[in-house]
Amino acid sequence: MPNMNITGTTTFTQIQRQFAPGRRGGDEHIRFGDAKGLYTSSKASLTGLKAKLGLTEKMEDRREKRLHGKAQIKQAIDREFNTPGLGDRVLAHLNNTRGMKFSGGITRGDLAAIREGIDEVLPAARRDAALNDPDLGAIEPAASNSTRIIQADVMLRYFGNHFEVLSSPQFWQHSIAKSNSDNFGCALSLCVLDRIAQNGQVTQKDLDDVHRALGPHVGNHPPAPRPSPTLLGGLTDAKLSDLTRLVLNRYIGPASQHPINLGTAQTQEVQNAFGGQLTGAHQLQALHTALDQALTGQYFGPGNLSGPLNGIE
Secondary structure, eight states: OOEEOOOTTOOHHHHHHHTOOBTTBSOOBOEEETTTEEEOOOTTOHHHHHHHTTOHHHHHHHHHHHHHHHHHHHHHHHHHTTOTTHHHHHHHHHHHHHOOOOTTOOBGGGHHHHHHHHHHHHHHHHHHHHHTOHHHHHHSOSSTTOOEEOOHHHHHHHHHHTHHHHTSHHHHTSHHHHHTHHHHHHHHHHHHHHHHHHHTEEOHHHHHHHHHHHOOOSTTOOOOOOOOGGGOEEOOHHHHHHHHHHHHHHHSSTTOSSOOSOOHHHHHHHHHHHHSSOOHHHHHHHHHHHHHHHHTTOEEOTTTTHHHHHTOO
16 A cells, blocks of 8 residues: 655645555545554555454554544645645635545545645635735735835745735736736746745746746736746856846836836946846846835835735635
8 A cells, every 4th residue: 555754845746646546446544654654554454453343442543543644634735835724724625615524534535625625725825824924014004094115125025925826817917916017026026036046946836937927917018938948957147147137127127018116327227237247146136126226215005915815715
């Protein structure tokens, strides 16, 4: 029967792939033991036979391992989608919508329904996480008659922590999001570049996220060019420079589709950083400086972020 060691990076997708129902069907419970990790046993296992014969201790041991297996699967869901509490929310949703109790644990046959539940619950779960993040209160004011100066470092942290929902089509269909396409789009783009610089690798997800962050977002602007697959792999200075130039062309300068609020001298300063011999790391810093300058003196009113988020169902 299949088994799987669990680490701090194990995802639900990996568990689902490993424990997909086999020839015996999908009714074997997924258990967890410190020595075995996640595993299943056949119905005719020795432990199961002893439990049926009335050995309470063995029955309780089997029950505990099934519940530990369920806990590990919930943690893997939270981990994969970077949304604490998502696993509990998905199982509760399946109980409410499909009558699935999970009181005795999770079987191999349950995994497909859990995947469906994740897809159904995830947008609202990410919305709620973004709305409940204390950083939101530092970006937009709560009172309807007040404004708040935008703090670039807080904004970038917030957009990085909630990238998936803030770059989603549901978020960008809201008119308030579209009216902030310069600041929001540039912040999302820099979050991805910062992630790439920190990891030292360029993955396909990174390139997909860059493309999402570049928009179109609003109006009849042509879609941003899709980043070249030659950028995949280990990060080099030349690759980082190419990635920063995509953001420059989209958000800074008179020819950009969503120019951030820079003066002529500030715009020229950024463009000079890309016209000389500066490294990709220096060019990334120049983009950060530009966004910080663009946000200086700007204000968010209430609802600039929470309005589009509340529109996500």
